[in-house]
Structure formats: C-alpha cells, structure tokens
Amino acid sequence: MFCQLNKTKKRWRSMFTVVLTCPKEQEKCKLPPEVCWHIGASISNGSWLSQFLSVFLTDLKIDQIVTFLPLPPRALPLQELVDELYNFRDCYFETHGVEEAGRKQSDVAKEIEKTLKKLEEKEDHFKHKAEFLLQKGRCLNVAPDFSAVAEECLSRAVKLEPGLVDGWNTLGEQYWKKGDLIGAKNCFTGALQQSKNKVSLRNLSMVLRQLPAADSAAHAKQVMESVDMARQAVQLDVTDGTSWYILGNANVSLFFSCGQNPQLSQQALSAYAQSEKVDRAASCYPELHFNRSTLFQYEEMFSSALGGYSRAAELDPGWEEPLEREKQLLEYLRKVTELLQNKGKVKARRLRTMLSNLSTSALGPCSSPEFRSPTGRVGSLEPRTLSSLTQGHNAGVAALGKVVFSLASEGRMAFTFGMVDSEETCIVVMVYNTADSWGVLIGDSVVIPEPQVKRNSITHKDESFDFRSIRVDSPLLLIVNGKKQNVQSQLAASVSYKPLSE
Secondary structure, eight states: OEEEEEOOSTTOOSEEEEEOOOGGGGGGOOSOHHHHHHHHHHHHTTOHHHHHHHHHHHHTTOOSOOOOSOOOOOOOOHHHHHHHHHHHHHTHHHHSOGGGGGGHHHHHHHHHHHHHHHHHTTHHHHTTSHHHHHHHHHHHHTSSSOOHHHHHHHHHHHHHOTTOHHHHHHHHHHHHHHTOHHHHHHHHHHHHHHOOOHHHHHHHHHHHHHSOOSSHHHHHHHHHHHHHHHHHHHHHOTTOHHHHHHHHHHHHHHHHHTTOOHHHHHHHHHHHHHHHHHOGGGGGOHHHHHHHHHHHHHTTOHHHHHHHHHHHHHHOTTOHHHHHHHHHHHHHHHHHHHHHHTGGGOOHHHHHHHHHTOOGGGGGGGGSTTOBOTTSOBSOOEEEOGGGOOSEEOTTEEEEEEEEEEEOOTTOSEEEEEEEOTTOOEEEEEEESBOTTOOOOTTOEEEEESOEEEEEEEEETTEEEEEEEEEESOGGGOEETTEEOOGGGBOOOOOOOOTTOO
16 A cells, blocks of 8 residues: 655655555565665654654544564664663573573673674764763673773763763762772762662662771661661662662661561561562572571571572572582581580580589579569579470570580571580570670580570481571570670671672
8 A cells, every 4th residue: 555645834845655565565565675664663763754654644544554564673772772781681590591600791791792892883973972971881880890991981971961860870880899889879879869769779778788887886877777778769669679679688787787676587588579579580689599598597597598598609600608608507507416416425424424513503593583584574484304395485494404515617697505404305505696705615504594496407409407406696695604694795696798799
C-alpha cells in the first residue's frame, strides 16, 4: 500500500513519499529498503517523523495495521549502551551457569573493552559534551578497581554540567575505590543536594559505616545514620533489590554495634530475603551470602552459615575469604565434636578428682535469695545436672560443672569451652562478647544461671555434626570459681566488610 503524505504548514514544505508494506507485498515497494529502514528507525525512536506520520495516518483513517520492512540493528544511545554493560555484569548468572563464575571477571573485562570501543567511535562528535564523558566514566567504573581515566572523565563531566547526578554518584564510587572515603562522601552528599535518589542514599549508607570514628559513640551514631540512609533508599523504590540488600547490611552493623538486639537480627534477615524476592540477580550477589552467613554464624545457625559461605565462594572464586570462613567453621565444628566425645582428653583419674571438688558452694551469688537472674527474676537458683536441662530457656535453675577444655578458633565470634557435671555429662558452652584477655582454665568451676540450651544438628556437603550447647551472650552472666566477672571481661562483637563488598 502506497500513501503520499503532504505537510502544508510553513515549517514543512517538503513532499514525503512513504512506503508502508506488508511482508507479502514487498515486491511492490518502489523505494529502496534502506529508505524504509530509516523511516522505521525514526518512528521507533519517537522522533518528529513519528509524530508527522501519526497525524496523517489518522487523517487518512487507515484501519489496517501494517508493518515496515525488517529493521537492521540501530545504533544504541550512549546511556543505553553503557546500561547494557552494567546489566551484563549484574545479571551475569541469569545467562551463565555458576560453573562459569571463574570466567565472569574476564568476560566483564571483554564487554568493557567492546563498549569502550563503541563509545570511542563517537568521541570526535561528543568528546566535549558532559553526556559522553559521563558514559565513558560509567563504562570504566564497571571494573572493580580504580581508574584514573574514569576519574578524569567524570570530573570533567560534573564541571561541564554540575547538576549531573549520575556523574557525582559515579565519581564518588571512583573516589571510594581509590580509598578516599571523605571525597566519596562529599560526592554522594552533593548528588543528594541536586536530587534525592536511591543510589546516592545507599552509597552514603555504605561509606558512613566505613568512615573512621573518634570513639564508639561516634561510630554508633554513624551506623544509625547509615541505617536511616538505607531505609530512605528502599522507600524511594521498594522493588530495588540492591537497596534492600544494603539495608540488610546496615542492620547487621547496627546489630553488632548496639547490643545485639534480636529484633535487628530479624530485620537484617528480612531485608536480605526481600532483596532476593524482588530481584533475581540479588541471589547471585556473593557479598549477600557472605554477610548473611556472618549473622547466621553469630546466631549459631551453622548449617545456613556454611551453605552461605560455600555459595559466596562459588559465585566469586577469586574471593578467598568466604572459602576461608567455611574451612574455619568446619574445623571448629570438628574440634568441638571430638573434644566433647573424649571430654577434652582429660584422663579419667584427673576428671574424678576435679569433680570431687565440685559442690553447691560454687554457686556463689546464685544461691542467694536476692540473686537477680539475666531475665530479671529474683531468687536463688536450683542446681541441675546437664542431662536434665531442657532445650531452650531453663528458668530458675543453674548449670554447674568443671571446665575440661577451651577452644579459640580462627575467626571466632565466641569463646568456647567444654563443661562436665557431676554425672560426667559433657556440654559445649559458647560465650559471646568476650574481651581478648578473658577466658577459663581447665579445672575451673563454672555456673551458668538459667542456661539457654540448644541441640545442633548440622549437615554440610559430606559431613554431619550433632551436639548440645549452651549459649551465653556475655561473660558477665557467668559465675567462675564462685565469683562474678568484672566489666573488663566483656567486649562488644563486631563485623567488618571489605571496601565496596556491598
């Protein structure tokens, strides 16, 4: 079908002949195919020609839907070109199997080179324009390391166009990679002054947690601000998995910085789960699995922790820390299981001598009617054997025994020791938030008020572990050799993230 369209306004005095054709009528086309392609490209780009044709097709009351000849691939706008590069990196495992994880870094590097080449083909036309400089800087920023060329491009871009929010955000990431946290913070803050946006907010959330602080109070304040920034980022776009993930990390930092409130732990785990729910790519973030496993390990969810470390190592084979954490935790569980089975390798005769000295006098302040337990209960505690303790919280009672081994594993979060009672039952005790100088010795008498007992059944790959344990959140809760522990025994736990791990 041929349509001759005439635009009579002063602005448009030219006569346009446009050929619209169905595939079966291609032989009737009197214009070269490339002319139709150019027209189709214009319409698909939403240009003035699209509006022009739309008006006349409406006036002609054309009811039948027709198609242009197949279009060749059109040149992508600069931003779309670089956006595809980011999508390739962030969604790599949607098109590649996890067995190809070792190739990801080299594959991304190749795509960076391809994209850079396409950009440089347009450099003569755009090199003095802020948009070109921005997209070249963004392209180079896909690489994990600092790029001086990227920094130069982005610096020029924001000088040419100070309102370029993407420019400030990407420049901030370059400063961050260079180790200039103050410079990065200033860039993200500057971008927020131009426009409130989720990228600046979540980047600022991460930087605030890594900035050095004068003291613990100042650090706690920075972490609180970090959580607030991450929450604001989520509020701007609840469908962004990256924002949810960074909120999870912020809550983990707050959990370890401000007293291990169980509610914060649950908020962190919920944020991680939401990240994976709204964004399939988030489940392939190695850092998400690693950071969540740190929390799982602290919560003594050992199977989940091992699985997370293993998954992080699979997704990023070049990152050594997840594999190290997995090995350390497995070795810790092996040692605990072995020492429990042989009661710390204490010889039977020595063990009997140790237990003969175990008496209710070791209860110390726990035997007083005025004793206040960790839950706030006032009254003396009744000594119980380890075998009689139930799973969970044991109110009104105390576990009493002798130390037969202690274990300080690499990368630990808890000081671990084994305790044997009068029945020669052995149990492992995990004490959290201990100062480096604190510990117990073999033969010490230990009382645990209202013990929290847990059954650990762990399976990972081809190994299984099964044992009971008592969790103690602070050494201040223990009575050792009839005495309470002093405040210097306690030190808040902490967790750290490598720069840009989020």
